[in-house]
Amino acid sequence: xxEPNQYLRLELEGVNYLLPSTASFSIENxxxxxxxxxxxxxxxxxxxxxxxxxxxxxxxxxxxxxxRDNWQRAVFLEAIPNAVGIIVNEIQxxxxxxxxxxxxxxxxxxxxxxxxxxxxxxxxxxxLTLVFEPRTLIVYLQSLGE
Amino acid sequence: xxxxxxxxxxxxxxxxxGLSLLVPTAGTAxxxxxxxxxxxxxxxxxxxxxxxxxxxxxxxxxxESLMGGAAHSPAPGSKIVIxxxxxxxxxxxxxxxxxxxxxxPHAVDNSALTANPADLPDTPYIAAGLKLEGRxxxxxxxxxxxxxxxxx
Numbered sequence: 001x002x003e004p005n006q007y008l009r010l011e012l013e014g015v016n017y018l019l020p021s022t023a024s025f026s027i028e029n030x031x032x033x034x035x036x037x038x039x040x041x042x043x044x045x046x047x048x049x050x051x052x053x054x055x056x057x058x059x060x061x062x063x064x065x066x067x068r069d070n071w072q073r074a075v076f077l078e079a080i081p082n083a084v085g086i087i088v089n090e091i092q093x094x095x096x097x098x099x100x101x102x103x104x105x106x107x108x109x110x111x112x113x114x115x116x117x118x119x120x121x122x123x124x125x126x127x128l129t130l131v132f133e134p135r136t137l138i139v140y141l142q143s144l145g146e
Numbered sequence: 147x148x149x150x151x152x153x154x155x156x157x158x159x160x161x162x163x164g165l166s167l168l169v170p171t172a173g174t175a176x177x178x179x180x181x182x183x184x185x186x187x188x189x190x191x192x193x194x195x196x197x198x199x200x201x202x203x204x205x206x207x208x209x210e211s212l213m214g215g216a217a218h219s220p221a222p223g224s225k226i227v228i229x230x231x232x233x234x235x236x237x238x239x240x241x242x243x244x245x246x247x248x249x250x251p252h253a254v255d256n257s258a259l260t261a262n263p264a265d266l267p268d269t270p271y272i273a274a275g276l277k278l279e280g281r282x283x284x285x286x287x288x289x290x291x292x293x294x295x296x297x298x
Contacts, residue, residue: 063187103238104203107295108190117188121196121203128184128198 007099007122007131010075011090013068015061016129018099018122023134024078027091028056030071039067042144044087047076056085057144063117065144077138084141100124101131114139159250159283160227160243162209163218165267167243168252168276168283175228175240177249180220191217194244197226204228206242209286212294213269223247232292241295252278 004020019025033045033056042065044058056074060066068087076085104121111117117140120131156171176199183195183206192211197204206226211217227249231239254276261275261282271294273287 062185100201102202103236104196105205105239105296106186106189106196107193107205107207107241109297111188118186121184121198123198123201123203126181126198128196128203130184130186130196 003096005096007094007096007101008075009090009092009094009129010086010088012059012063012086012088013061013066014089018094018101018120018129018131019075019077019137020120020131020134023132023137026076026078026083028074028076028085030073033074041146043146044071045074045085047074047083047085049082052082054083054085055144055146056087057141058087063140077134077141079138079142084138086141104130110136112136112139112143154253154255157252157254158227159252159278160209160245161247161249162244163215163246164210166281166283167209168254168278168285169227169229171251173229173288175230177245178226178228178242180224180226180244183220194220197242199228199240199242202238202240204240204242206244207295208244209271212271213267218244218246220244221246225249232288232295235292235296254278 004022006021007018010017028047033047035045036043043055045056046053058066071087074085074087076083099122101120101122106116115136117136118130119133122129157168158171160167181197185195192208194206194208208217225245226242228242259277261277266272266275270290272284274285276283
């Protein structure tokens, strides 16, 4: 796997995660998205691209689907057939040199067939931040459906 | 003197709720206080979280929960026993077991009584047991742990 040059810190309801730059991602503002006004369904908003709509999901700190209105941005991960997004409270781009990353294997069977959601962790001052495995995160987001 | 009669193994008693585990001290790297546990979304119920230790990420296991019981939250006095990677695993794959109290060292020789298997929990994660100082101590089955930790 290619070494990431940087990490994107995502804050989801008070919990921080890191996304390596080996994932291709883009950051969208709320103004450029269509908010799902219906309380039903898992999708919080869409980004309209030509004739398609890319879904974005609002996740809580445990990565379960939730809804909240006080968000301003979403991170879209490039995927096939279309990008898929996560609504974020806060984001910060961190240079590789600022992130101390160590390999990490969450014990036990992975929650989805393609593997675990995390393959690394950042340890700083005794505190630990989990690093997403982009491929698995995409599969998880795609599994959330409509 | 019969050499066999003097053989001793240094072991660590790890109290968990309702039972004590007994493991060779040589397999343990350190006993640490419980820092903030980072939850791991969608993990197994017995994986209570992860901690940072010596710049490494250590998954922490509730042995009670692994045996089918309830996972207890760390209490005052709880510790985490950090184990070296299991045989055949990668050099960074340390793991921790949550202890309900301070672990105690023991020197075990062949005068220790083998526990009656009927007295041990009915679980694949216990290989055998000993009676030390009149108390039952269960010896984890490391092969079974490896199989459940790292399913192929």
